[in-house]
Amino acid sequence: MELIDGKKISAQIKDELKEKVAALKESGKEVSLAVIQVGADPASSIYVNNKKKACEYIGIKSLSFEIDENASEDELLGLIDRLNADDSVNGILVQLPLPKHMDENKVIERISPLKDVDGFHVQNVGALCVGKKGYVSCTPAGVIELLKRSDVEISGKHCVIIGRSNIVGKPMALLMLRENATVTVCHSKTANLKEICKEADILIVAIGKPKFITADYVKDNATVIDVGIHRDENNKICGDVDFESVSPKCSKITPVPGGVGPMTIAMLMNNCVESVL
Numbered sequence: 472m473e474l475i476d477g478k479k480i481s482a483q484i485k486d487e488l489k490e491k492v493a494a495l496k497e498s499g500k501e502v503s504l505a506v507i508q509v510g511a512d513p514a515s516s517i518y519v520n521n522k523k524k525a526c527e528y529i530g531i532k533s534l535s536f537e538i539d540e541n542a543s544e545d546e547l548l549g550l551i552d553r554l555n556a557d558d559s560v561n562g563i564l565v566q567l568p569l570p571k572h573m574d575e576n577k578v579i580e581r582i583s584p585l586k587d588v589d590g591f592h593v594q595n596v597g598a599l600c601v602g603k604k605g606y607v608s609c610t611p612a613g614v615i616e617l618l619k620r621s622d623v624e625i626s627g628k629h630c631v632i633i634g635r636s637n638i639v640g641k642p643m644a645l646l647m648l649r650e651n652a653t654v655t656v657c658h659s660k661t662a663n664l665k666e667i668c669k670e671a672d673i674l675i676v677a678i679g680k681p682k683f684i685t686a687d688y689v690k691d692n693a694t695v696i697d698v699g700i701h702r703d704e705n706n707k708i709c710g711d712v713d714f715e716s717v718s719p720k721c722s723k724i725t726p727v728p729g730g731v732g733p734m735t736i737a738m739l740m741n742n743c744v745e746s747v748l
């Protein structure tokens with residue numbers, strides 16, 4: 472069994488981006504990302520901070536906007552309009568989730584698709600669907616990079632994805648199709664989940680349930696990618712996969728933490744750099 476080291480691969484990507492950003496600066500181009508946080512949810516603050524730190528490391532200018540939790544949706548939409556019109560801003564990110572009185576879809580659709588570095592705008596999702604250029608959602612894009620940089624062959628392989636969310640499962644399926652995998656998407660209504668998973672050469676798990684996938688779901692020598700992030704009963708971080716029982720069966724597997732997690736920010740930074748290319 473070989474570990475797919477997301478920490479190492481994401482560090483490589485960030486170093487590559489740092490060089491690109493330095494070269495862009497020399498040619499007079501600056502990369503900038505506007506990050507909007509509504510309210511002060513502690514988990515969101517950690518994510519926002521990590522994004523700012525990554526920007527700083529790579530040399531991307533990050534602009535922070537903090538909006539009060541009780542602010543109106545119009546106030547947020549107005550800020551997005553101003554940032555859309557500002558040529559010095561390349562990327563715009565609204566940290567989710569938003570307070571309940573705001574409509575997430577409406578807010579995402581307001582961001583210019585050309586600045587939607589999260590890849591959530593319908594225009595970018597549609598572009599991915601029909602094979603056109605656009606921003607790709609960061610977590611699934613990170614999974615593709617992990618597989619490619621770990622020499623996992625994708626073309627012609629059977630990839631089973633568990634989860635059909637808009638930010639992970641669905642774009643993941645489209646990306647694996649683009650890489651010529653044969654793709655099966657499973658979800659909460661799938662019958663015979665275990666039997667289907669056992670046919671996977673590549674099993675991608677984004678189910679949102681701690682340690683759900685045990686060894687009896689996994690074919691010998693499969694590659695397993697665990698997107699889940701949770702805290703277990705001992706307050707230790709774990710994934711959707713029961714690493715202890717599954718890892719001895721795999722040819723390659725991502726750990727949690729240190730697998731998919733660090734790739735999401737690396738791919739966000741990649742989208743920011745692409746926004747000026």
Ligand code: NAD
Nearest residue numbers: 610634635636639658659677678679698699700731732735
């Ligand atoms: P979600 O809750 O939106 O989607 C979960 C999916 O799993 C759903 O499509 C559902 O149909 C499916 N599902 C639920 N129960 C099932 C069952 N018993 N059998 C089969 N399918 C079932 O979650 P999400 O936003 O896609 O995230 C999934 C996991 O990935 C979560 O643990 C989340 O924290 C994590 N996540 C990690 C990153 C990262 O950067 N590493 C990014 C996003 C999400």
